[in-house]
Amino acid sequence: MARVGLTTQRLAQAGAELADEVGFDQVTASALARRLDVKVASLYSHVKNSEDLRTRIALVALEELADRAAAALAxxxxxxxxxALANVYRDYAREHPGRYAAA
Structure with missing residues (x-):
């Protein structure tokens, strides 16, 4: 049974935060499980594997970039x-280096 409060979106967001702290290449299911204080097996109720987790982190980053770009280009x-678009990418890379690497 899935842990209360643990969702696919929450895992992706926590993974994105972890990527900003330690680098996207260092994000693993084990590292994320330690960060959330859960067992690795608990993550697999929400993501297929580490590659799925990394893909979901990339999608978080791309969605954030798209939202910022849309606002800046309006x-x-x-x-x-x-x-304006170049500034969005530069600022995002500075603020979220791990997420930018994922994107």
């Missing part, structure tokens, strides 16, 4: 839009 065109 009403802009041409060079102004290109500069």
């Amino acid at each position: 009403g802009r065109a041409g060079k102004d839009a290109l500069v």
